[in-house]
Amino acid sequence: MQRSVPRPAVSSIDRQEQLAYLSGLLPAVLLLMVLTLAPAIYLFVVSLTPGTPTIPGSLTDFSDPTQNYVGALQDQQFLDSVWVQIKLSVSTVIAQVLLGLGVALLLHRRSRFLQALRTVFLIPMVLPPIVAALIWKILYTPDISPLHRLLAALGAPVSSLITNADTALWAIAFADTWEWFPFTMLIILAALQVVPDEPIEAAKVDGAGPLQLFWYVILPFIRPAIVVAALFRLIDSIKAFPLIYVLTSGGPGTATQVTNYYAFTQAFNYAYWGYASAIAVMLTAGVFVLSWVIGRRQGASAYGR
Amino acid sequence: MPSFRNVSRRHVLKGTAALGALALTGKAPARAGSKPFQGVELNVSCWSAPFPKLLQTYLPEFEELTGMKVNYDTPGFLIYNQRVDLELSTKGSSFDVLNITFIYVDRWLRAGWFAPLDSFIKDENATPKDWDTDDFLPAARKIMSGKDGSLYGIPWTCDCYMAAAGRYDLVEKAGLKMPETFDDIEKVAAATNKDGVAGFLGDNRHGWNFPPYLQGFGGNVFRNPPDDLMPALDTQEAIAAADFYSHLLRDYGPNGVLSYSYDQVTAALKQGRANYATEGHIFLMPAADPDSKSAKTVRYSMFPKGPAGQFPGFATHAWGIPVGAKNKAASWEFIKWAMSKSMMMRAVTEKGYSSPSRRSVIESPEFKKRLMLNGNDVAEIYLKTIELVGKSNYMDYRIVSVFPQVDTLIGQAMERIVSKQMSAAESMKQAQSSAIANLKRAGIRL
Numbered sequence: 001m002q003r004s005v006p007r008p009a010v011s012s013i014d015r016q017e018q019l020a021y022l023s024g025l026l027p028a029v030l031l032l033m034v035l036t037l038a039p040a041i042y043l044f045v046v047s048l049t050p051g052t053p054t055i056p057g058s059l060t061d062f063s064d065p066t067q068n069y070v071g072a073l074q075d076q077q078f079l080d081s082v083w084v085q086i087k088l089s090v091s092t093v094i095a096q097v098l099l100g101l102g103v104a105l106l107l108h109r110r111s112r113f114l115q116a117l118r119t120v121f122l123i124p125m126v127l128p129p130i131v132a133a134l135i136w137k138i139l140y141t142p143d144i145s146p147l148h149r150l151l152a153a154l155g156a157p158v159s160s161l162i163t164n165a166d167t168a169l170w171a172i173a174f175a176d177t178w179e180w181f182p183f184t185m186l187i188i189l190a191a192l193q194v195v196p197d198e199p200i201e202a203a204k205v206d207g208a209g210p211l212q213l214f215w216y217v218i219l220p221f222i223r224p225a226i227v228v229a230a231l232f233r234l235i236d237s238i239k240a241f242p243l244i245y246v247l248t249s250g251g252p253g254t255a256t257q258v259t260n261y262y263a264f265t266q267a268f269n270y271a272y273w274g275y276a277s278a279i280a281v282m283l284t285a286g287v288f289v290l291s292w293v294i295g296r297r298q299g300a301s302a303y304g305r
Numbered sequence: 306m307p308s309f310r311n312v313s314r315r316h317v318l319k320g321t322a323a324l325g326a327l328a329l330t331g332k333a334p335a336r337a338g339s340k341p342f343q344g345v346e347l348n349v350s351c352w353s354a355p356f357p358k359l360l361q362t363y364l365p366e367f368e369e370l371t372g373m374k375v376n377y378d379t380p381g382f383l384i385y386n387q388r389v390d391l392e393l394s395t396k397g398s399s400f401d402v403l404n405i406t407f408i409y410v411d412r413w414l415r416a417g418w419f420a421p422l423d424s425f426i427k428d429e430n431a432t433p434k435d436w437d438t439d440d441f442l443p444a445a446r447k448i449m450s451g452k453d454g455s456l457y458g459i460p461w462t463c464d465c466y467m468a469a470a471g472r473y474d475l476v477e478k479a480g481l482k483m484p485e486t487f488d489d490i491e492k493v494a495a496a497t498n499k500d501g502v503a504g505f506l507g508d509n510r511h512g513w514n515f516p517p518y519l520q521g522f523g524g525n526v527f528r529n530p531p532d533d534l535m536p537a538l539d540t541q542e543a544i545a546a547a548d549f550y551s552h553l554l555r556d557y558g559p560n561g562v563l564s565y566s567y568d569q570v571t572a573a574l575k576q577g578r579a580n581y582a583t584e585g586h587i588f589l590m591p592a593a594d595p596d597s598k599s600a601k602t603v604r605y606s607m608f609p610k611g612p613a614g615q616f617p618g619f620a621t622h623a624w625g626i627p628v629g630a631k632n633k634a635a636s637w638e639f640i641k642w643a644m645s646k647s648m649m650m651r652a653v654t655e656k657g658y659s660s661p662s663r664r665s666v667i668e669s670p671e672f673k674k675r676l677m678l679n680g681n682d683v684a685e686i687y688l689k690t691i692e693l694v695g696k697s698n699y700m701d702y703r704i705v706s707v708f709p710q711v712d713t714l715i716g717q718a719m720e721r722i723v724s725k726q727m728s729a730a731e732s733m734k735q736a737q738s739s740a741i742a743n744l745k746r747a748g749i750r751l
Contacts, residue, residue, distance in 0.1 A: 053394035054416045054706065055748055071746065077739060142560040143569065143578075160561025165724040249383075252563050253721030253732075268387045270710045271394060272746055 040284070047281045051274035059273070068278035078279065080254055081262040088173055088258055089237040095177040097230050100184025105214075107185070108192045118189070125182040133246035136175040140247060162248050165255040172243050172256055179243075180236070184229040191225030192218070231294050235287055259283055343372030345635045350378040351404035352385035354622070355587050356461050359656040360643055367642050373635060381566075382406075382510075386709075393418040398629040401636040405449060405458040407620040412706040414451050419625040421455035425637040432641060440646065440663045444695045445621040448704060458623025459644045460662040462587065465690035466517050466608045466618035469589040470581045471574040471599040472502055473679075483606040487521060487549065490581065490609055494557040497580040504557035506579035507550075508567040511719035512712030514583065515550055516702065517618045521611020522546035526702040526711060534705060535751050536740035538718070539733045542613070548729035551722035563720055574599060583608055585620065586687065590659040593678045605681045607690060619694040620703070621662065660687070710743045 048065035051058050072078045103121060107114050124132060140162045142148040151158050161171040195218055203217045240258055244250060250257035250265070257265075259279060267276030351357035357379050364375050380388065386406055392399055393413060405413060413419060425431045426438050438446075438456070445460035470476050470483060470493065479496035481489070490505070498504025507514045516526055524542030528535040537543060554562050559579055567588045573579040574589065575597040582589065592603040608617035624643060626636040642648065649666045652658035653675060661667055667688060676683035694700055702708065718736035721727045727735070744751060 050746070050748065052747065054412055056416075058748070071742075075742060076735075141564065143573070148560075157560075160564065163561050163563035163720075163724060165721070165726045248564075251717065251720045252724035253717045253726050255720075255724070255726065265713065268391060269713060270743070270747070271390060275746055 043277050044281055046274055047277035049274045051277070052271050053273065054271055068275045069282070071275065072278055072282065077254060077257070078259070078262060081257050081259040084169065084254075084256060085238065085258040085260070088169060088176075088240060088256075089234055091170070091173045092176045092180070092237050093230050093233050095173065096181045096184045096233050097226060099177060099181040100186075100229065101188050101226065103181070104185045104188040104192060108189060121185060122182045124179045125186075127179070129179070129242040130246065132175070132179045133242045136171075136178075136243065137246050140171060163252050165252050168248050168252060168256050172240075172247055175243055175247070176237070176240065180233060184226075184233060187225050187229040187232075188222060191222040195221045227294065227297075231291060234294070235291060238283065238287055340372035342632075342635050342638060345371075345373045345632055346376065347373050347401045347632075347635055347639055348376045348378075348399060349402040349639060350380070350385065350389070350400055351622075351624075352382040352406070353379040354462065356652065356658060356660070357404070359652055359658060360648075362656075363648070363651075367639065370642070371635075371638055373638070375639070393627055393629075396627075396629045398627075398631050400627055401630045401632065402624055402639050403627055405623045405625040407448070407622055408703055408708050408712060410448055410458075410704045412709070414457050415706060418628060419457045420628050420630070420633060421451065421453070421457055422459065422626065422637070422640075423455045425634075425641075426456065431634065431637060436641060436645060437665075440665050441644075442662055442664060442667075442691060444619070444691060445623070445662050448621055449623045449625075458625040459640050460621045460623040461644060462620075462622050462660045463662050463687075463691055464585040464587050464620040464622075464660055465687055465694075466583065467586040467589055467683075467686060467690065468581065468583045468606045468608055469574065469592055470497075470604045471592050472497060472577055472580040472602055473604040474602045475502065475580060476604075483604055484581070484609045485606070486609050487518070487611045490553065490583075491549075493581050494553055498557045502577065503559035503562070503573070503579040504581060505553045506558060506562070506565070506570055506573055506582040507554055508565050508570045508584065508588070509563060509716070510567065510712075511716040512708075513585070513618060513620075515546070515715055515719060517583070517608055517616050518550045518611065519543055519546040520616035520699055521609075521613060522549070523611075523613030525699075526708070526715070527705070530702045531705045534707065534744060534749055536711060536737050536744065538711075538715070538740055539730075539737035544730045544733050546611075547718065547722055547733050551719055551729060554719075555723045555725075558723075563723055574603070577602070585618070586683075587660050590657075590683070594657070601679070604679060605683050605686060607686050615693065616699050617690050617693065618703075619691070619700050659683075707744050707747050707749060710747065711740050714739050714743065 046059060047068055049059055049061050050064075050067060051061075053059070107118055107121075127135075139145050139147050140160065142160050148158060148160075161167045199217050200213065203213050208216070238258075239260060241260055241264070244256055244258060244261050245264075248256045250261050260283065263276045263279040263283065266272045266279065361377055361379070364377060367373070368375060379385075385404070386409060389400075389403055389406070390409065390413075393403075394416075396418070403419075405419060432438075438459075441460055442463055445463055446456060449458035449460055450456050468484065468490075473483070475497040476482070476493055479493075481493050481496060484490045484493050494504035496504070519525065519542070522542045522545050524540050524546055525537050527533065528537045559565070559573060565573070567584070570579075570582055570584055571588045571591050574582060574592040575594070577598045586605075589605065591597065592599050594600060597603070608615065624640045626633050626640070630636050646663060646665060649658070649661050649663050650669065650671070653661060653666055653669075653672050657675060659676065661672065666672055667684065673682070673684045676687070714736045718732045721732040721735075722729050726732075741751060
C-alpha cells in the first residue's frame with residue numbers, strides 16, 4: 001500500500017544534517033569500494049582474458065573477451081558441476097531447515113537441561129570447517145573408521161561411501177547437515193522465543209490441536225526466520241569447499257565436483273586464472289540473483305502482499 | 306607471552322651450553338666471519354617424501370654449521386604443488402629453497418620461475434670441486450636442465466616404478482611367482498585376494514600409476530610428446546589399458562581403494578592388509594622395514610611387461626631456488642649441504658634412504674647391502690629401471706607443460722570406471738574431449 005502523505009519540504013538544517021551523515025559515511029563507503037568492489041572488478045576484468053601466469057601477456061589480452069564465458073557454456077565438466085551444485089544445495093538446505101526446525105521445536109521449553117543441550121548441539125557449527133571435515137574423513141575411511149569397524153564387527157560391513165559415485169555426494173550432504181543444522185536451529189529457536197503467547201492460548205481455547213497450532217499459528221510467525229536461515233545456508237552451500245576438498249577432491253570421477261571446487265582446480269591446479277575468474281563471476285551472479293529473488297519473495301510474504 | 310626474563314635466561318643457558326660444547330670438542334669459538342650466514346632465516350619447502358622428511362632430522366647440524374635458521378615445511382604432494390604454483394607465479398620471496406616437482410618442470414622452468422644454478426656450481430668459492438655435480442644421474446640432470454642448458458635443480462630422488470608383493474608367502478602358496486607380465490598380475494591378484502588381504506593395491510594418483518599400464522598396452526598419453534601434444538586417451542590401446550587397470554583396482558583393491566593416498570598404500574603393505582602393488586619404489590621399500598609385519602614376506606621386482614613392452618614410470622624431484630628468493634647464496638648453501646655426497650650417504654646408511662640420485666652412492670657397497678632384501682637385489686632393479694628409462698624417451702609425456710591438467714583428467718577417468726559410473730570406453734572418450742578442451746584453453750595448438 002502506498003502512503004499518500006505529502007513529503008515535507010527539506011529545510012536547510014535537514015540538508016546540513018544529511019551532509020554531515022554523508023561525510024561521516026564517506027570513509028566507510030570508500031573503504032568498502034577499495035576492499036570489496038575493486039577486487040571484484042579485477043576478477044571481472046581478468047575473466048575477459050585467457051589469463052594464465054605461465055604465458056606472459058595473457059592477463060592483458062582482451063582480443064576475445066567472451067571466450068571464457070562461451071567456453072564455459074560448452075564445457076561439460078562445468079555444466080555437470082552446476083548440476084552437482086544444485087543437488088548438494090537443495091538437499092542440504094532442505095535437510096538443515098527440517099532438522100533445525102525439528103530440534104528447535106523440541107528444545108523450545110524452559111528447562112535448564114534443555115538449555116545445556118542447546119550448547120551441545122552448537123558444537124559442530126563452531127568447529128573450524130577443516131576440523132569438521134577431518135572428523136568425517138576419519139569416519140568415512142574404512143581403514144581407520146570406528147564406524148566401519150563397528151559395522152563390520154556387527155556383521156554388516158559397509159563399503160566406502162566416499163568412493164562410491166552413488167553415495168559420495170550424499171555422504172558429503174550428511175556431513176554438511178551435521179555441521180550446519182545448528183545454525184538453522186539457532187535462528188528458528190530465537191524466532192520461536194518471540195512468538196507471543198496470546199494467539200497460542202486463544203487457539204488452544206478454540207480447540208486447536210498441536211499440529212493445527214503449529215501450522216496456523218506458530219509457523220506464520222517463524223516463517224521469515226526460516227526463510228532467512230534457508231537463504232544463509234543456500235548461499236553458504238554454494239561456497240562449499242572444505243568438506244569436498246578433504247573428503248573426495250571432487251571425486252570419484254567428478255561425482256562431487258561442485259562449481260566452486262571446479263573453479264578452484266581451474267585456478268590453482270592448472271593456473272587458468274581467466275577461465276576460473278569467469279566461472280567465479282557467473283557463480284557470484286547466480287548467488288546475487290538467488291538472494292534477490294528469495295529476498296523479494298520473503299519481503300512480500302512477510303508483509304502479506 | 307614469554308616474559309623477557311624467560312627469554313634472556315634461555316639465551317644465557319643456550320650460550321653457556323654452546324660454550325661448554327665448544328670447550329669439550331676443543332674447537333675454538335667461531336669468529337664472526339666464519340659464519341657468513343649468521344642470523345639468516347631460510348624458508349624451505351618440499352612435499353612430504355622420505356628424503357625431505359629425513360633431512361629434517363639433520364637440520365640442527367646445518368643451523369649449527371652456518372648460523373642460519375631454517376623454517377622447514379613438508380605438506381602433502383597436491384597441496385605443495387598448488388601452494389608453490391601460486392607462490393611462484395607471483396614471483397614472491399616467501400621461499401628460499403623449493404622442490405621442483407617433476408610434472409611441473411617444464412611449466413615452472415619455462416616461465417622463468419627458478420634461478421639457474423650454474424653460477425654457484427662453477428664458482429669454486431661457492432662450491433668445492435669434489436662436490437661433483439656430474440655425480441648426479443644424467444637422466445635426472447637432463448630433466449632439471451633448461452633449454453638454455455643451465456641446471457636449475459639438484460635432484461634428490463630418482464623414483465622408479467616397481468612392483469612389490471607384501472605377502473609373497475600367499476603367492477607361493479598359490480603356486481605362483483612374482484609377476485613378469487600383466488597376465489601374471491591378474492593371476493597373482495586373483496589368487497591372493499581373500500581372508501582380509503586385498504590382492505592388488507594402487508594409490509589415488511592415477512595419473513602416475515596408469516601410464517605404465519597404458520604404455521604397456523601400446524598406448525600413450527599424447528600422440529607424440531613433446532612435439533605432438535594431441536591427447537591419445539581414447540585409442541583402442543588406452544581403453545584396453547583402462548579396462549585392465551580399473552579392473553585390478555575394483556575387483557582386487559581394498560575397501561575404499563579410490564581414496565588411498567600413497568601413505569595409505571605403504572601402511573597397508575606394512576600391515577599385510579594388501580598383497581601386490583605397483584608404485585613408485587620409495588613407497589614400496591618401507592614394507593621391508595623392521596617395524597613392518599611383512600618384513601619377512603615382501604618381494605620386489607621390476608614393473609611387469611605388457612603386450613607392447615615394459616615401461617616403468619620414472620620421476621625425479623630437485624631442490625631449486627625461486628627467482629624471487631632474496632638471499633640466493635644462502636639458498637645454495639642449503640642445497641649444497643643437503644645434497645653433498647656425505648649427506649646422501651648418511652641418508653642411506655643412517656636412515657635407510659632408498660632412492661639416492663648420486664651414482665657414487667647407488668654403486669656403493671653400503672647401498673647394495675641395504676637393498677638386498679629377502680634375497681632380492683633391489684639396488685639392481687633400481688639401476689635396471691633407470692637404465693631402461695634412459696634408453697628411450699617414453700617418459701617425455703610427463704614433463705610437458707600441460708601434463709598436470711591431463712594428469713587430473715586421467716585420475717577422474719579412472720575413478721569413473723572403478724566406481725562403475727561409466728565403461729572404460731565412455732570414460733576415456735570423455736577424458737579425451739576434456740583434455741582437448743583443456744589444452745586449447747592453455748593455448749596449445751592441436
